[in-house]
Amino acid sequence: MTAPRFPLLLGLVALVVAACTSSGKGMIALQGATLIDGSGGPPVTDALLLIKDGRLTAVARVNEIKVPRGAVVIDLAGKTIIPGLIDAHAHVERWALPRYVAWGVTSVRDLGALSNDSAFALKADLGAGAVFGPRMYTSGAMIDGVPATYPNATAVATGPEARRAVDQRAAPGAAGADYLKIYTKITPALLRPLMDEATTLRLRVAAHLGKTDALTAARAGVTSLEHMSGVVEAAVRNPAPYFRAHDLFLAGWTREETGWTALDSATISRTARALAQTHVAIVPTLVVHETLAHLADTSLRSRAEMADVPADTGNVVRQVTSLLRRTNWRAADFAAFQRARPRQDLFVREFKRAGGLVAAGTDAANQLLVPGASLHEELLLLTEAGLSPLEAITAATRHGAQLLDADSVGSLVPGKVADLVVLNASPAQNINNTRDIAWVMIRGRIVRPDSLRTAWKN
Numbered sequence: 001m002t003a004p005r006f007p008l009l010l011g012l013v014a015l016v017v018a019a020c021t022s023s024g025k026g027m028i029a030l031q032g033a034t035l036i037d038g039s040g041g042p043p044v045t046d047a048l049l050l051i052k053d054g055r056l057t058a059v060a061r062v063n064e065i066k067v068p069r070g071a072v073v074i075d076l077a078g079k080t081i082i083p084g085l086i087d088a089h090a091h092v093e094r095w096a097l098p099r100y101v102a103w104g105v106t107s108v109r110d111l112g113a114l115s116n117d118s119a120f121a122l123k124a125d126l127g128a129g130a131v132f133g134p135r136m137y138t139s140g141a142m143i144d145g146v147p148a149t150y151p152n153a154t155a156v157a158t159g160p161e162a163r164r165a166v167d168q169r170a171a172p173g174a175a176g177a178d179y180l181k182i183y184t185k186i187t188p189a190l191l192r193p194l195m196d197e198a199t200t201l202r203l204r205v206a207a208h209l210g211k212t213d214a215l216t217a218a219r220a221g222v223t224s225l226e227h228m229s230g231v232v233e234a235a236v237r238n239p240a241p242y243f244r245a246h247d248l249f250l251a252g253w254t255r256e257e258t259g260w261t262a263l264d265s266a267t268i269s270r271t272a273r274a275l276a277q278t279h280v281a282i283v284p285t286l287v288v289h290e291t292l293a294h295l296a297d298t299s300l301r302s303r304a305e306m307a308d309v310p311a312d313t314g315n316v317v318r319q320v321t322s323l324l325r326r327t328n329w330r331a332a333d334f335a336a337f338q339r340a341r342p343r344q345d346l347f348v349r350e351f352k353r354a355g356g357l358v359a360a361g362t363d364a365a366n367q368l369l370v371p372g373a374s375l376h377e378e379l380l381l382l383t384e385a386g387l388s389p390l391e392a393i394t395a396a397t398r399h400g401a402q403l404l405d406a407d408s409v410g411s412l413v414p415g416k417v418a419d420l421v422v423l424n425a426s427p428a429q430n431i432n433n434t435r436d437i438a439w440v441m442i443r444g445r446i447v448r449p450d451s452l453r454t455a456w457k458n
């Protein structure tokens with residue numbers, strides 16, 4: 001049979017078939033697709049995936065193993081299956097949940113809310129099935145120095161305060177953080193006690209740095225450098241003016257982004273190798289750097305993906321004019337940001353070449369970054385930076401799972417959860433084909449992007 005039109009119909013078919021036999025009862029067999037399993041290995045043709053109770057029970061070639069009688073067989077000849085995508089840098093908003101899944105993103109690494117909707121409440125609602133969306137992991141509120149950049153962050157001024165902020169997040173269950181997020185005003189003096197406490201409590205730390213350079217933070221044990229922050233400060237001879245600029249968030253961002261243009265290729269390579277040696281990961285979010293470098297280009301606001309963003313003007317994705325006003329960025333700033341881009345790409349390439357772990361993330365739902373869609377933009381940018389399409393897919397699947405320390409997601413091998421994306425065309429040669437989604441499976445359930453779009457428009 002071909003792929004059923006509606007999830008409900010699939011449920012009925014499964015029920016009828018299951019009534020006749022027992023061994024394949026409740027099982028789905030995906031047959032004949034090319035499989036990219038997230039491991040980074042070459043695509044496997046004529047794949048057979050058996051799924052039961054939301055988990056992969058077998059992954060083989062067609063005819064290598066028998067499909068148990070009673071299983072619902074879905075013929076996927078001509079299609080390509082990839083693991084459900086992981087956005088490794090998200091600020092998850094409630095409205096965005098179905099958007100992620102419609103774009104094949106089945107797990108999100110939330111790094112602190114943009115709005116006052118608590119990430120813990122969202123995560124609890126998702127876990128209970130009260131709302132539909134991706135698997136959500138969260139840092140809870142960011143930990144920042146003083147004054148905190150955002151009102152919903154926790155501001156710490158002393159070592160004991162830094163330790164207390166970590167302790168508060170170590171609560172077990174849905175009220176606890178899966179990892180920590182530290183922000184631009186954390187100084188080395190605050191980072192030391194913070195990392196000491198985080199290590200004791202076995203909490204990983206995602207770092208958007210400002211007043212600490214990347215090498216200092218990596219050697220102190222942070223897990224990931226978000227946006228490649230702190231790299232310029234680690235590379236230049238005198239980072240003091242950069243640290244001072246980070247007193248104000250936007251001044252710091254502007255200075256750091258422009259700072260890339262002053263780095264020569266030898267310095268970039270040396271810094272990338274030194275960082276890779278520490279085993280810190282990077283989540284480059286090239287799509288943020290690219291978007292901000294072209295923020296004044298009005299065509300970005302009308303690109304097709306923006307149709308997935310609610311029309312209300314209060315939505316941060318649409319708040320471009322106010323950001324332009326706040327930053328006061330001029331043509332010379334945008335020109336510098338654009339000149340920074342090839343150097344950032346070189347850093348990603350050299351970091352990967354030195355054995356560093358690169359994960360794909362987006363920073364959605366910030367300005368012009370559409371939840372779900374922007375991860376496909378990141379995949380394209382990663383390939384333009386020098387990753388192969390398969391390496392880019394690994395960055396958005398297995399590497400995201402490694403960052404999350406989430407063993408059950410990110411690759412398609414027996415025992416993992418059945419989160420996957422069925423593509424109409426192979427992305428192995430052309431990464432843009434990750435956008436050509438036939439349907440998505442999450443928690444073993446088939447969902448169609450068209451049906452999701454119809455549902456959120458009504």
Ligand SMILES: [Zn+2]
Nearest residue numbers: 089091111363
């Ligand atoms: Zn962010």
